[in-house]
């Protein structure tokens with residue numbers, strides 16, 4: 001089988017409300033580039049990539065000369081063709097590689113008539129558990145609804161998510177307000193749901209000292225782990241020396257060299273595998289095997305997703321030997337999807353692993369057209385800026401004057 005063409009379509013799908021984080025804001029919508037890899041046997045594979053609010057269409061089109069004529073079964077050769085670690089110093093293609101890998105796995109599954117998990121080791125479970133992903137949110141630009149800012153709003157938001165989706169593990173995305181305020185919020189959620197589990201992720205914005213202080217203040221709670229409190233393997237190592245909490249990362253261990261550095265001199269306990277950041281589903285499975293060997297925990301990270309990317313996370317979750325932690329997804333923040341059937345559904349905090357051949361999802365071309373037009377209308381957005389704080393930009397660690405004020409709506 002040979003690849004004959006690659007089509008890339010950039011879409012914008014609205015979120016319930018703008019999501020605030022330490023590096024900026026998701027401006028009320030996700031921008032995602034959907035990839036269709038076509039073959040000479042009439043089978044088309046689907047891939048997806050984010051890109052921090054920007055289109056990746058041109059980058060995918062630039063890969064055509066490398067990919068046309070390639071056999072989609074040759075996944076290892078594909079890696080060396082387009083993301084050789086030294087050649088790609090000039091044009092880092094890890095995330096592009098991931099989207100093409102998803103599409104090739106989709107093609108292989110469709111050709112063989114089996115779901116992706118079947119060619120990745122076989123599924124260990126039928127459904128995957130998700131953590132709620134709680135963001136501080138600005139009000140929806142059009143409706144004014146959906147704001148999450150005050151402690152009461154956060155506690156109510158968690159109650160709503162629990163009632164609607166059944167989550168019992170909660171991730172608070174912090175790094176927006178002063179850590180003392182976010183600590184109060186975290187404790188209030190934990191007090192409201194004492195049997196649930198918690199994780200806090202300020203996207204590496206705290207200093208080592210602030211991180212240690214925060215860690216000590218939550219040590220008595222039902223924590224899964226503390227995620228990326230500070231930046232860098234050395235910073236995380238310093239925090240780890242002074243807390244008995246497990247530390248997790250999706251920022252400083254995102255490739256094999258960093259994983260080996262973390263094993264030689266541990267800084268982090270739980271590695272959050274991201275099918276995009278690591279360059280595909282297969283590298284995540286390889287990394288999980290290394291983590292199993294050295295007894296590091298793993299979980300699945302979300303860098304934003306529509307249904308195609310979500311499916312890659314579900315298939316990864318299907319084949320991991322153990323799933324000690326609920327996985328992350330922004331998915332419940334979306335108002336719609338571009339796959340047939342609309343948004344996948346949660347039951348008791350879990351989503352069923354797709355069982356149709358390949359990734360098990362199909363494009364809804366009406367929705368693809370509708371949200372492609374919305375992208376044409378609205379364009380991209382700078383993920384690392386806040387539309388309501390014009391002169392603000394992210395700093396690591398943050399400085400006092402850079403924290404948002406929880407008394408201000410926007």
Ligand SMILES: [Mg+2]
Nearest residue numbers: 201227228250
């Ligand atoms: Mg994170």
